[in-house]
Amino acid sequence: MIRIDERAHIVASPSSWIEGEAERQLRTTSGLAGVRWAVGMPDLHPGKGHPIGAAILVDGIVYPHLVGSDIGCGMALFRLELPGSKLNAERLAKRLRGLEGTWEGDAEAWLRDRGVVDPSFVDALGTIGGGNHFAELQAVHELAEPSAVHPLGIEKKSLVLLVHSGSRGLGESILRAHVAIYGAKGLEVDSTAGRDYLRAHDRAVMWGRANRALIAHRFAESVGADLHPVLDVCHNAVTPHDGGWLHRKGAAPHDQGPVAIPGSRGTLTYLVEPTGDGVSSGHSLAHGAGRKWTRSDARARMRDRFRAGELLRTDLGGFVVCDDKDLLFEEAPDAYKRIDRVVADLVDAGACRVLATLRPVVTYKIRKNGRE
Template sequence: MPSPTPSLTTATATVTVFASPESWIESDAVRQCHQVAALDGMRHVAAMPDLHPGKGAPIGAAMASTVLYPHLVGSDIGCGIAVFPIGLKRAVPERIAARFPDLDRSPDPDDPAWAVAPGGPPAGHVEGLGTVGRGNHFVELARIDTVLAADHADRLGLAAGDLVLIVHSGSRGLGERILRAHTGSHGAGPAPDPAGYLARHDEAVRWGALNRRMLAARVAHALGAAPTEPVVDQCHNLVEVRDGEYLHRKGAAPGDGRDVLVAGTRGTPSYLVAGHAGPTANHSVAHGAGRKMSRADALRRGRAKHTVAQLRRTPVGSLVVCGDRQLLFEEAPTAYKRIEQVVADLVAHDLATPVASTVPLVTYKTPDPGPTHRDGRRRGRE
């Protein structure tokens, strides 16, 4: 097993990058890791192979400190990825894409998806519940392609050929409101009342998990299937108290004996992995492919290289439902690192065991603004 990039000691903390020489790791992202390591109370920064620069803090890092820093978690507290089995007899991408509901719009009061929230939403925050959001969030119908570890797949009740819904979303406006309340008074400084912040943070984490269930239920009902419970649901933007310290994760999933969906792109596989990361990696694993281009670069290069039609039909034959043309280019597969390299780095550093790969069939980003049925569903292109 190759060693991770050696731990580099700052005045207060160590930084370890779990990536191979073949991995695309930007120097700006590593620089941000060292900036975080210099914060008061910081003990150790573990950077995952999907590491890339973020706003004020690296994305793809787990950061252990004796001091709680809300900006290291960011505004989308509770963001994560869940995997739901779905029972469909046939999955023709063109027909499935036309039946997706408008996930930018909150469900109607009589929508059956509300059944997954019998007690109401955490913090009483209804605004945005059941909506997917922008950026890299998505809801995807995918097929289990290759089973790589049969014992783990059996444990999850998954087999090759099974269909699943993959939901990537978070706490929407609730998490943003929590961070804004902190930064308005304290900027990027520590939380003066860690217990108070954690109480609000925990509500946002629960809200994000409920939102993923709502999204999956809305899509399942629209496709004529019964909603199911997730077999995997891990949050990758959160802070937890562990061994007397605050473990901040920003784009890093809990990897201490938990199953994680490491997301690829709209046109590549994703990978279910069984995490077994130890303290050197701050008990964390990667959460996805990780960007290798900024959104501005992806937009500029993508417009010169791709057409909208090419981005809506991917190399693996799947469809992308996205009425926002700019977002199509920003989220093009070429804007991301190779998911196979990210997973290979997790394996090489003994952080995770691949369980199965998934191949996208339909990925929903935003509503298609095309013609609609009388019931409000978009009509497929005839």
């Protein structure tokens, strides 16, 4: 554990690399009014004023900036059943398309069936978005705890789909509306403004879950697969906890069962199970590997070393679908920290145990219309 001040620490070993700016931002966050404690995950890295990869418990106040613009962003894991006995990843990658375009189905009905009555941003429903979002077909690499993953329907030969996305423009509109009136100020939970924000926040969280489910549905439909939900965990949200309000920005909950923690498109995803009481880890787990380089640094560094086409295959043999060259460089595996180190820090802290590792087969980011 790395101690920052009396109210803040990072769940990481001294050998893990944490940027000084991320530590500074966590210290600043711990000094906000009402903050009881602030805990950084091993993937902690700098954000816009406040760090990403952190859990912050606040008494009586909600801070929209500590949740961010992509309210409800999270990871959903599905088991896929493909027809036939042999997986042809390259052929499958060519069949995938359209996950950035408007869904032709009844988006409002899809939302209503999942408890979302506000039809806002329906044109974006079922789309992945940019940044570090993705839909990734994965194969089981290793089962560390076979008996624990059996109830999830995952076996050695299973194929799974991991979807990382959120509430798209809806979450951003909620934060923008707050900033337009209140700037970076927090809101008293019992105030009219606080209650309004929490209602909008909860709607965005539900919208995000519905979005991940539709992305998975579209992916499975493209490849002719059957789809079976395994888990859906949100990592950008604020929830009641121990008499206060637990803000998570890039941190998965510790009390909702197994969590998928991806590294990058070129590294393994870890399926973990929370252990212990969660106190030392802020009742949270890491949500990924965390960025090592900024997007501009990643573009510059990777362009000096690779042509874009060379990044469409990974060291693990996976195929990458990404027609945006900037995004291809920005999201290169080298731009991220070591996922094995992140997970090892969590395990050493007693926060989780590894159930299985998953290997990327096809990572879908964006395919421009008309690309064959």
